[in-house]
Amino acid sequence: MKPEEQQLAALRSELNYDKTNKCVQCGYCLPACPTYLTMGVETHSPRGRINLVKMAGEGKIKDLSVLEEPLDLCLGCRACETVCPTGVEYGAILESARAAITRRKTFTVPQKAMRNLLFKKVFPSRKAMNLIGNAMWVYEKSGVQKLARKSGLMKKLPAHLGEFEKITPPAVAPAQRASLPAFTPAKGERKYTVAMFVGCVMDAMFRRINQLSVQLLAEVGCDVIVVENQTCCGALHAHTGELDESKNLAKKNILAFARNDVDFIVNNAGGCGAMMVEYDHLLADEPEWAERAEQFVKKTKDISQVLVLCGGIQGEKRSAERVTYQRSCHMTNVQKVTEEPVSLLKNLSNVDLIEMNNANMCCGSAGIYNIVNYDASMEILDHKMKDVKETETTTIVTTNPGCLLQMKLGIEREKMGDRVRAVHLIEYLAERSGMINAADQSLS
Amino acid sequence: MTEGHIKEIRDIVKTGQVLTKESDRFSYSFDASFGTYLPDVVIQTKSVEELAALVKFANREKIPVYPRGQGTSLSGGPLPVKGGMVIDLSVMDDLLEVDEEDLVAIVSPGVLTADIHKAAEKKGLMYPPDPSSSHVSTIGGNLAENSGGPRGLKYGVTKDYVIGLELITPEGEIIRTGGKTVKNVTGYDLTKLVVGSEGTLGIITKAILRLIPKPPASETVMAIFDSLVDAGRAISMILTSGILPSKMELMDQASMTAVENYKPSGLPTDAEALILIELDGHPAAIRDEAEQVRHVCQKIGAREVRVPQTKEEKEEVWKARKLVSPAIVRVKPTKISEDATVPRSKIPEMCRRLQEIKEKYQIHLVVFGHVGDGNLHPNIIADKSDKEEMARVEKAVAEIFEAAVQLGGTLSGEHGIGVMKAPFMEMELGAAGLDMMKRIKQAWDPNNIMNPGKIFPEPGQKLVLSE
Numbered sequence: 001m002k003p004e005e006q007q008l009a010a011l012r013s014e015l016n017y018d019k020t021n022k023c024v025q026c027g028y029c030l031p032a033c034p035t036y037l038t039m040g041v042e043t044h045s046p047r048g049r050i051n052l053v054k055m056a057g058e059g060k061i062k063d064l065s066v067l068e069e070p071l072d073l074c075l076g077c078r079a080c081e082t083v084c085p086t087g088v089e090y091g092a093i094l095e096s097a098r099a100a101i102t103r104r105k106t107f108t109v110p111q112k113a114m115r116n117l118l119f120k121k122v123f124p125s126r127k128a129m130n131l132i133g134n135a136m137w138v139y140e141k142s143g144v145q146k147l148a149r150k151s152g153l154m155k156k157l158p159a160h161l162g163e164f165e166k167i168t169p170p171a172v173a174p175a176q177r178a179s180l181p182a183f184t185p186a187k188g189e190r191k192y193t194v195a196m197f198v199g200c201v202m203d204a205m206f207r208r209i210n211q212l213s214v215q216l217l218a219e220v221g222c223d224v225i226v227v228e229n230q231t232c233c234g235a236l237h238a239h240t241g242e243l244d245e246s247k248n249l250a251k252k253n254i255l256a257f258a259r260n261d262v263d264f265i266v267n268n269a270g271g272c273g274a275m276m277v278e279y280d281h282l283l284a285d286e287p288e289w290a291e292r293a294e295q296f297v298k299k300t301k302d303i304s305q306v307l308v309l310c311g312g313i314q315g316e317k318r319s320a321e322r323v324t325y326q327r328s329c330h331m332t333n334v335q336k337v338t339e340e341p342v343s344l345l346k347n348l349s350n351v352d353l354i355e356m357n358n359a360n361m362c363c364g365s366a367g368i369y370n371i372v373n374y375d376a377s378m379e380i381l382d383h384k385m386k387d388v389k390e391t392e393t394t395t396i397v398t399t400n401p402g403c404l405l406q407m408k409l410g411i412e413r414e415k416m417g418d419r420v421r422a423v424h425l426i427e428y429l430a431e432r433s434g435m436i437n438a439a440d441q442s443l444s
Numbered sequence: 445m446t447e448g449h450i451k452e453i454r455d456i457v458k459t460g461q462v463l464t465k466e467s468d469r470f471s472y473s474f475d476a477s478f479g480t481y482l483p484d485v486v487i488q489t490k491s492v493e494e495l496a497a498l499v500k501f502a503n504r505e506k507i508p509v510y511p512r513g514q515g516t517s518l519s520g521g522p523l524p525v526k527g528g529m530v531i532d533l534s535v536m537d538d539l540l541e542v543d544e545e546d547l548v549a550i551v552s553p554g555v556l557t558a559d560i561h562k563a564a565e566k567k568g569l570m571y572p573p574d575p576s577s578s579h580v581s582t583i584g585g586n587l588a589e590n591s592g593g594p595r596g597l598k599y600g601v602t603k604d605y606v607i608g609l610e611l612i613t614p615e616g617e618i619i620r621t622g623g624k625t626v627k628n629v630t631g632y633d634l635t636k637l638v639v640g641s642e643g644t645l646g647i648i649t650k651a652i653l654r655l656i657p658k659p660p661a662s663e664t665v666m667a668i669f670d671s672l673v674d675a676g677r678a679i680s681m682i683l684t685s686g687i688l689p690s691k692m693e694l695m696d697q698a699s700m701t702a703v704e705n706y707k708p709s710g711l712p713t714d715a716e717a718l719i720l721i722e723l724d725g726h727p728a729a730i731r732d733e734a735e736q737v738r739h740v741c742q743k744i745g746a747r748e749v750r751v752p753q754t755k756e757e758k759e760e761v762w763k764a765r766k767l768v769s770p771a772i773v774r775v776k777p778t779k780i781s782e783d784a785t786v787p788r789s790k791i792p793e794m795c796r797r798l799q800e801i802k803e804k805y806q807i808h809l810v811v812f813g814h815v816g817d818g819n820l821h822p823n824i825i826a827d828k829s830d831k832e833e834m835a836r837v838e839k840a841v842a843e844i845f846e847a848a849v850q851l852g853g854t855l856s857g858e859h860g861i862g863v864m865k866a867p868f869m870e871m872e873l874g875a876a877g878l879d880m881m882k883r884i885k886q887a888w889d890p891n892n893i894m895n896p897g898k899i900f901p902e903p904g905q906k907l908v909l910s911e
Binding site: 025026041070086 | 461463465466467468470471472473474475476480486488514515516532534535556577579580581769770773774777778779828829
């Protein structure tokens with residue numbers, strides 16, 4: 001082979017080029033893609049993005065930076081995979097292409113330092129995340145704002161920070177912020193032993209939801225273990241092209257959760273769950289990890305699955321309420337968990353679940369997409385809120401922290417905070433079963 | 445194109461977008477068929493006046509103009525094979541009016557076909573053409589390509605439902621053809637000429653579509669045959685017994701095997717053919733017809749005949765048919781989807797010829813499709829990186845076309861000619877027939893700016909599938 005052919009062959013394998021050939025360009029993904037609907041150009045559609053990667057792999061596009069904006073503006077919701085008739089692995093193509101672009105990018109020294117700090121020190125460290133604590137770390141000026149400014153990812157950020165601050169979860173009292181207990185016994189007869197995955201964002205910003213998760217799991221008959229040394233799932237890393245670091249985190253989690261006495265590894269964040277159920281793909285080319293990853297994946301469950309397995313939550317007789325459910329894209333399209341949250345909600349007495357139109361459409365949160373691509377995200381959110389409004393419900397239930405914040409932001413934008421609220425499914429189940437009081441949002 | 449051209453285009457397009465970035469140009473360089481052709485510029489605007497001005501400008505400067513819907517074409521209709529401008533008409537999606545009194549729908553070209561179905565159904569009406577991509581394809585694309593679909597057997601194709609158009613001619617004039625009446629014999633029927641002209645005669649900016657009352661009920665019959673020839677005989681016998689089904693679909697052994705390997709659906713992989721028949725109309729009438737169909741199939745020697753009762757059972761049966769397309773590409777990545785069509789009576793003979801071609805060239809050929817109207821879909825599954833295989837595929841495709849034409853059929857039932865099939869036009873039309881078409885094109889488009897490179901073969905053009 002000539003040197004340039006060799007180079008192209010190397011690029012092809014780096015880009016997952018072979019996977020792009022599965023795309024027959026039928027266009028069935030177009031109506032499912034939120035950014036195609038809002039931006040209206042093929043460049044921001046799954047078919048368009050796959051084609052760009054293919055063109056780079058074939059040497060027709062010489063400069064990978066041509067791909068950068070279209071790939072950056074992808075939410076990674078993967079709704080296209082669910083509707084794809086030929087089973088194109090869009091997520092894998094997206095991540096490898098983003099990683100290839102990141103590798104070729106020359107970050108300035110401060111950019112490098114910031115990326116290193118965030119991706120290698122902050123997200124993975126429970127200690128660091130604890131320090132940041134109940135502050136809105138990711139939306140804070142000290143964190144992503146600086147990264148965004150210095151990396152030039154986003155120029156408008158400071159103007160919008162105020163909006164994000166409004167939706168910051170209320171500070172949790174120090175007593176309640178205590179670490180989760182290492183062991184919580186099942187109430188009554190033990191059905192399963194589960195290990196709780198606490199996550200980084202969930203642990204820092206939504207520890208109360210983690211606490212309620214443990215309580216609900218115990219309530220339905222699970223011994224709940226919180227293992228030491230668990231870390232961030234690595235999703236934010238993978239989505240921003242830091243693929244090597246996400247592999248490291250995956251390995252740490254696999255080691256931390258490698259316990260024979262655990263039936264399930266339970267998470268309550270659609271995005272984290274989606275990352276973890278793909279650890280086997282992530283580590284497929286590392287033989288010494290492949291089998292362990294498979295074991296880990298087999299045990300990984302969303303909390304709604306385990307609650308349903310244990311017979312569900314009965315709920316007390318409470319006042320009638322109309323709710324709607326905003327699905328987590330990663331739960332629907334990657335974990336393929338779609339029935340359980342719905343059945344949990346439908347089982348609650350006096351709760352009327354009203355499905356919105358385009359229920360499977362992304363809300364535009366997508367990790368930190370709403371911060372780095374604010375305008376694009378808000379346009380998607382506005383579409384979503386139109387569908388939400390039509391349901392005339394008073395509670396929006398979500399299953400992922402990003403979606404939860406985005407729904408709160410949507411409620412703020414539509415100025416309907418006086419009559420509509422957004423909650424995590426776990427909070428809602430806890431509330432309807434009398435575990436917490438809806439009015440003061442505190443543990444009862 | 446020059447910088448000056450782009451500047452002039454930007455001056456014309458005041459309300460829309462002019463895209464020139466490399467990422468945008470590559471994103472409009474393909475459709476669902478073969479090949480990548482880079483346009484110089486991509487234009488989106490909802491304004492008919494701006495579009496007309498653009499076409500006038502292009503005509504003056506002799507710049508190729510390529511109208512495009514959502515790029516689901518299987519024949520290369522929107523491919524900008526000579527560069528120039530791609531006009532993305534999918535943005536013109538604002539107009540969708542259903543007029544119950546006149547039984548028509550008035551639509552702009554970017555409206556999705558499925559949205560027309562929905563709007564008509566809301567008023568108890570139906571727009572029958574139903575290409576399988578109708579949830580993605582635009583009506584503009586359907587009109588340009590004269591799309592069909594499974595219901596073609598009973599209800600015909602797109603052209604049978606178009607009674608009026610608004611069109612920008614290749615010289616930039618805005619004209620109207622036909623109107624809102626079913627009967628109209630004033631002058632030449634330009635409506636029918638434009639529908640199916642694959643964007644070579646102008647840009648459709650509005651259409652008036654005929655609607656019919658929606659049939660109140662449907663029944664499905666599924667029959668399994670040990671022999672493909674028997675299945676063909678059963679189809680002929682049903683159609684001569686006074687019954688006109690709304691759909692008749694065939695799956696051969698290879699397609700059933702592919703589905704079973706992909707998502708097991710309980711299909712009989714040891715049988716040679718499965719046919720699916722849908723009847724629609726008054727519930728009492730179609731119940732009776734379903735019994736007649738069952739009787740005919742049994743008489744011919746069907747191994748099994750099933751009439752699913754519930755809505756769920758019916759959906760289950762049709763699901764397997766829908767799985768064929770995705771299932772076959774799991775075998776190999778490249779799908780060459782042909783739609784050679786033969787008179788109904790020649791279906792068994794065409795099936796036999798396809799079998800011969802498959803063996804002669806050692807290709808992976810799957811046959812399924814809308815068998816009731818003779819519109820078979822011989823699909824060749826290959827790997828485009830295998831040059832030697834693709835050379836065999838090219839020869840096989842040419843022979844499929846020859847077989848269809850020899851049997852009194854046509855190169856294309858519903859996908860269109862586009863780029864790939866252009867070299868075979870003369871074989872079907874004859875030199876004089878093709879020349880008459882060329883003269884029409886020259887009269888409409890003297891500077892050959894509308895979708896150049898399509899339908900008519902270039903001197904010496906041959907079928908090329910290997911890139």
